Amino acid sequence: MSKKKELLRRAYVVLAMLVLVAILLVGSTVRISVIERSTWTAKGDSTKLEFVDIEPDRGNIYSHDGRLLATSVPFFDLHMDLNSEPMTDRIFVAHVDSLSIYLSQYVFKNESAGNVRRRLVRSRKAGNRYFLIKKDATYNELTQVKNFPLIRLGKYKGGLIVERKSRRLKPFKSLASRTIGLDRENAQSVGLEDTFDAFLRGAVGKRLMQRVGNGVWIPVHDLSEIQPERGQDIVTNLDMRMQDICQTALQEALIRHDADFGLVVMMEVETGAIRAMVNLDGGTSGGQYRERYNHAVADATEPGSTFKLASMMALLEDGFVDITDSVDINHGRAKFGRRVMQDAHWRKETTVSLQRAFEISSNVGIAKVVDDYYGVGDNAGKFLKQLKRFGLHEKTGIEIRGEGAPEIKDTDHPKWNRHMTLPWMAHGYELEVTPLQTLAFYNAVANDGKKMKPFLVSTIKLGTKVIKEFNPQELRSKIASRSTIAKAKELLEGVVENGTGRNIKSSHYTFAGKSGTTKLEYWVKGQNKYQASFVGYFPAENPKYSCIVMVTNPKKDGYYGGTVAGPVFKEIADRCMGTDVSLMAFNNNPKTDILETLPYFEVGYAPDLLKVLREVDLEFVQKTTNDWVVTLPAEEEGGLVVKNRNIDPDLVPNVVGMGLRDAIFILENMGLKVKINGSGKVKDQSLAPGTKLKNQKILLYLG
Template sequence: MDGIFKRIALIFKIFIIIAIAAIMKVAYVQFINPTEVSASDIAYREEVIEATRGDILSSDGRPLAMSVPYYEIRMDCLAPNKDTFEKYVDALSRKLSEFFGNKSAAQYKSQLLKARRDTLRYERIGNRLVDYSELEQIRQFPILKLGVNRGGLIVNQKNRRNNPYGRLAYRTIGFINTQGVGVGIEGTCDYYLKGTPGRQIVQRVLGGEWIPVNGAESVPPKDGYDIQTTLDIEIQEVAENALKKQLLKDAGIEGATALVMEVETGAIRAIVNMKKDGRGGFDESYNYAIGSASEPGSVFKLVSLVCMLEDGYVTLDTPVNTENGMWRHAGHVYTDTHPIGTVTVAKALEQSSNVAFAKLIYEHYADNESAFVDRIQNMKVGERFNLDIQGEARAVIYSPEDKMWSSSTITSMAIGYAVLVTPLHLLTFYNAIANDGRMMKPYFIENYRQNGETVKKFKPVEVSGAICSKNTARTARAALRGVVKNGTGRGTDSPNFEIAGKTGTSRISFGGKYGYEKNGYRRYQASFAGFFPANDPKYSAIVVLYSGETKGNFYGATWALPAFREIAEYIYSTSPEWKRELDGSMAVAQDAPSFSTGRADEQRTVLSELEIAGKKNAMASIAKGGWIKIKADSSHSLVAERYEIESDSLADVTGMGLKDALYILENQGFKVKFNGYGRVAEQKPAPGSSIKRGATVNLILENYETE
């Protein structure tokens, strides 16, 4: 009996020791060395679900940058039952081999058999992401067509950024690089574009993969806002083409920029930045317009003129002796291209006399140099605008207290040297003169949108205080009109309207010991800034071209002015406010408004604002989501129809906006080219055609709106 009790006591002691060891182990892991638990010991975790990045849109809602969904294919190789898997694995392997082309059917079969044998529930299938139309094909493959639970098909959506208009305004639209650093609107508005990620619970399965847990609570992602910009695609294209024509005329040109601004609001309607690439072509790779501050040259003479007009020192009729085209001051020689004798201030601006403006500024401000600098500062010439896109360069305007100041600084500033400003700074000043002295803050973003509804709208902002009196602004406009009519800008005018502006040519410093000349070579900046129509300005613009090293001349009138005129002529000829009245009848508006095919959420937003027959029934159909086509029946009552996209034929996108048409066609695996603007009026090949993935679909866009 004693032996039995001893054995029981021994067993009890062993259990006690094991229990104590277990408790100590838990305590050690939790409190002494908690990191000892490895990731492989964790069975569940929370995983982030990517949100769809918002689109960047033009002023009329066309997509400049958009997210196109692609899909990663995975397979739960244990989901199919044994009979189904063994019966159809050969057929599935053949389909996968034909579709992806990266492995033979035998290799795919070997992969699937091994994955099932190793009980892998998240096996990667294929060597690339697939688009929507390809996904629909894969859903019909043997075994996989049985779905998630019985066929094991797992689909993970990945979004890729696409620019439908290629490199148009690319530097302004911007991008997010592989390190997550953004530039342009993509970078500035990243917080609003990227949306809010969702969350889901995933489980670790054999093989180390993580798969979503069916039935577990999840938080869906909130997609990012769409950003509607101020950019007008047609004006942007014309500005880009006008610059390219000039760039291709001389292999020595290194880059160029053009900006178009709406006078009343400050909205930027076009911004082009072209820099020579390594292949001899030009690309939107450097933001000259807002990121490059340089000595502007003669276009800055307008600033000097406005200072003197506002301070009451001169009128346009004040005479000035140009010293036969050469004037020495403080060790510097100021020269003109040709002597013009004694002329009026107006004539001096028309002929862009360096001597005249250097002498005038010295005469009136030499005893109080700070007054000249203060006047420039008060006119907001070097204002930091805190733009709604990144990359704004700082203007440099020296004052007498600066170490860089010398006895010749004030006379150099008078003609656009010893001062650094960007093309946008200059344009904003010219725009203020066109706007009776009211300076408008330049802006690139109109609003944030979600599901077609405006979330936040940005209004024009006037920079505090007028930069000058209305009388001064109008006098300056008359002087700029004289430049185009009688001076260095002569020949710019269109037969239909008048332009006012100023040419500019400046040397670009080499820096260091070389100054403005290096071994006989120089670099130039040629520009033209102005506005139109001169008598009632609606748009202002600036064009700047940058030369490489040259021994020749490089004038704003020769290089920048033709591009400015081409841009102005296009805007004038296409803007409704300047179109001549059409003779003949126009189609009358229908009793019911015109709708088109589109996303249900966006159709709902528009329809909710209308009071019209059939609205209630149409809204009920839209509530189901998806794609909807709305039209008016014979009684002018609205009818909403479901729009189904077939996976095996070319979708019908006629009547759609470009954004929706691109989304559908690119998801079907087609390349898209388009011409015109508005909605899709015609597509080739015709809807319903059977064409191969990767084929090109051509869209003709037309504006259906009536004036």
């Protein structure tokens, strides 16, 4: 019995010991996981290392004359590791007072030096290794902070942690904004930023980081760090002077006609280099027009009467007609199949020459002759073959992604109607092309039949080293015979001399082109939306530039291409003919035109303005060597006088009379936030010149 009791006693002892051990284990688990959790987590964090990416500087985008269009501006988040090992208590105590004074004076301006010191001491005692000094500091602010007491002892003893980031900026703001594009992390990039991303983005670097608790990581400075490689630079064909001319002219027209949106593309005839591309949309806050979508490249729409040139050239190439042949326009009304076609206006004439029908943009005249020759037998195929020879069925291949695909129906298309399709195609309906594709076709006519690929980028560079060059590219060596091209030019010149473009004819130089008026959504009863366009080239006798203007849904003061888009084309051509030295020989009165365009340069950047005055051989007296000047009529000497426009770095400047580009450049570089009302050059400003600068907002009134 006693032996049995002894065994039970021993079992109870073992059980008690097991229970005690279990209690100790549970207690230790609770202590470690709950009571001492933060301590052990911090110790675990201090041993966790990880390599992270260092984003490189993105390459710049330049205009063809070296102006900066897009750049990455660096910003810095500044922190302090107040518990770095080399920062001993002796070092900290010796410098904390003077550091607090500097931080209070230059960073925490609304906080006393005493309060800053208390925060620094508290943070050091709490083991803070990521004390925030400033977020989004500029490079100048970073340089200033690096010279503060304690911090200037170096990155180890001073504890400064610099996290570099960048922000993409466009110095010319809205000019060519959509063409330049956007580089976006969480959405599809667009424009040149997207197409050339592989060149612009550079190579990512690597940095070893240590986690110090609460999700905070600090850099470990060692030899394993791999520095990022800066991206390559893109040099475009864009000319910002022309871009500004085109945007200003278009914006004024959009406002005047209360249009939904509009576009301008300007191209060099011989090379296909795009010198300006403007896309302005309405519907934005404040009633302003902004670049939001590249209509010029992406929108394939029915072109309307600008397509009549292709119809006439097809007829000429096939030898069916000559421009002196006659056509019965029946006062501008005819029936094809079940549909009635009308000209824009009733015509008193019944029979006119084909050239005259083209000049007055007779829908009936062009449709009748196309139907007469191509609407019999299998001849429709000949018409389509000629359109394809012109390259109108193909994309241009411009670098920007998203080019709209042209649509030209074949005879086996399910919607082909043998009575109605040809007549409507003849004057620009039942087919679709983009504005850029239309311009490329007209540019080929101006270029004596050679069709060039429109292109935006000329060079990719790394520093001064050229990585890649993009040369002019020929799409088709000859879209038509020499005879047809000569007659096409005669037709286009006739439009400006005697037809729908005669209201924009210049007495100083010649240009050629065709107006277009497209009715939109014509299948909707009661719909009265139109698209006005004008496409052509100048000077007519030796074309240097081709240009297309399109204005969609003008709601005031007309909707015809000749009265809405045509004046925009002429204003652009006037300014180019008056300021481009290479075109002076084709201008009968260049100095008059130049003087008429000088308000555009009246106040501005001296090197730009003086260069223009010298190149066009205008008499002027220069009375300043400053960067910013104003040109005024010289009362005694005649000609012009160039005087100083004083810019005091501590006072709000006078930007009245400046172009928007120059005004924004000056004001934003002085720390002012700029808002704009209207279009054109600066007529007035909300802050009086001479007001002390305090990082204010300024409203510019344009006109």
